[in-house]
Amino acid sequence: MTTYLDHAATTPPRPAARAALQRWLDVANPSSTHLAGQAARVAVEQARDQVADALGCSPHEVVFTAGATEADNLAIKGIMWAACEQHRAARPHLVTTAVEHPAVLDPARWLAERGEVTLSIVPPAADGRVDPEAVLAAVRADTVLVSVMAANNELGSVNDVATIAAALAEREVAVHTDAVQAVLTREVDMSDWGIDALALSAHKLGGPAGVGVAVLRRGLPVVPLLHGGGQDRGVRSGTLAAGLDAACGVVLEQTVAERPTLSLRLRDLTDRLAAGLLELDGVRRNGPADPAARLVTHLHVSIDGIEADALAVALDRAGLAASSGSACGSGAAGGSHVLTAIGAHGTPLRLSLGWPSTDEDVDRALEVLGEVIPRLRRGPLRPATARVAG
Numbered sequence: 001m002t003t004y005l006d007h008a009a010t011t012p013p014r015p016a017a018r019a020a021l022q023r024w025l026d027v028a029n030p031s032s033t034h035l036a037g038q039a040a041r042v043a044v045e046q047a048r049d050q051v052a053d054a055l056g057c058s059p060h061e062v063v064f065t066a067g068a069t070e071a072d073n074l075a076i077k078g079i080m081w082a083a084c085e086q087h088r089a090a091r092p093h094l095v096t097t098a099v100e101h102p103a104v105l106d107p108a109r110w111l112a113e114r115g116e117v118t119l120s121i122v123p124p125a126a127d128g129r130v131d132p133e134a135v136l137a138a139v140r141a142d143t144v145l146v147s148v149m150a151a152n153n154e155l156g157s158v159n160d161v162a163t164i165a166a167a168l169a170e171r172e173v174a175v176h177t178d179a180v181q182a183v184l185t186r187e188v189d190m191s192d193w194g195i196d197a198l199a200l201s202a203h204k205l206g207g208p209a210g211v212g213v214a215v216l217r218r219g220l221p222v223v224p225l226l227h228g229g230g231q232d233r234g235v236r237s238g239t240l241a242a243g244l245d246a247a248c249g250v251v252l253e254q255t256v257a258e259r260p261t262l263s264l265r266l267r268d269l270t271d272r273l274a275a276g277l278l279e280l281d282g283v284r285r286n287g288p289a290d291p292a293a294r295l296v297t298h299l300h301v302s303i304d305g306i307e308a309d310a311l312a313v314a315l316d317r318a319g320l321a322a323s324s325g326s327a328c329g330s331g332a333a334g335g336s337h338v339l340t341a342i343g344a345h346g347t348p349l350r351l352s353l354g355w356p357s358t359d360e361d362v363d364r365a366l367e368v369l370g371e372v373i374p375r376l377r378r379g380p381l382r383p384a385t386a387r388v389a390g
């Protein structure tokens with residue numbers, strides 16, 4: 001049996017999300033005018049309401065996407081292209097941070113490399129957080145968009161997006177946040193925070209992969225990525241996926257309802273995991289020292305004196321699924337731009353908890369790591385034990 005502590009990469013679907021997906025999988029096109037189509041439309045609109053209630057926005061501002069990658073791309077490219085179209089500047093300016101997910105950093109760099117925008121990338125502090133003052137200092141007269149993630153996927157470091165948005169409230173600068181990792185255990189309220197755009201992905205919460213949300217404040221000019229049937233206010237063409245959207249709505253509603261108890265439970269589990277792991281020699285925690293400034297789901301450490309590949313193989317063999325760095329992208333270990341940005345050394349290991357995590361998961365992880373780390377440090381595996389299964 002595998003002990004799964006990689007919930008930041010993806011987490012198993014919740015039963016209610018499975019049921020909603022199943023219920024609305026086999027239905028008509030929600031844009032059709034017949035009764036079957038209208039029933040599917042009701043399911044999609046109910047999901048939109050659930051998402052809006054969960055995020056403190058209007059249902060009209062909710063755009064269903066194929067995930068956070070699309071939602072981030074839509075915000076970054078769509079808002080910057082709209083500014084180009086409106087001739088707001090010859091090459092409008094975009095501000096983001098060095099610790100963003102590639103779903104933000106890559107479109108930002110792509111636009112800059114093509115000469116369509118100018119780009120400022122704000123470095124993080126040593127604990128992975130981004131200082132709001134540093135972000136605001138990068139804003140110029142021609143800045144159109146500031147994109148700062150709510151919480152980092154590798155370190156779990158939390159950013160003060162509301163303070164950044166409040167400081168920009170009187171200026172014509174849109175604020176976008178990638179809230180993918182934060183939403184499970186932290187309140188995210190777009191109205192309270194005063195932000196204009198947000199991205200999330202259902203499969204990080206217990207929904208299916210392949211559906212996410214872009215929230216785009218009403219009146220915010222955005223050029224679509226996809227052109228076609230004009231669904232979702234013309235911002236995102238393509239037949240609405242009633243089953244995926246319904247599952248996304250249900251899982252967000254459940255997330256908000258269970259958040260207070262779930263976050264306390266996960267905090268206790270992560271604290272116990274951290275206490276046990278940090279007792280081992282040569283293991284250091286990365287990310288904020290202040291518990292209030294980090295997600296209760298994430299424990300990121302650097303381990304001295306062992307090879308990353310050897311650790312990955314040994315954990316796999318012991319049945320512990322965790323991530324060396326972040327496996328959100330290609331699954332490749334190491335080479336993390338986030339760890340480079342904070343100057344971390346040693347072999348990285350991220351253990352991340354989710355809604356199904358239990359005490360037994362923590363016990364088993366501590367048992368495995370307590371055996372594997374000292375053993376790898378003692379020396380190379382003997383050939384007989386070094387063979388990778390399969």
Ligand SMILES: Cc1ncc(COP(=O)(O)O)c(C=O)c1O
Nearest residue numbers: 067068069101103153180201328
């Ligand atoms: C912070 C963050 N943003 C964006 C994404 C992309 O989400 P998806 O792969 O569901 O599109 C991920 C995870 O992969 C993430 O952790």
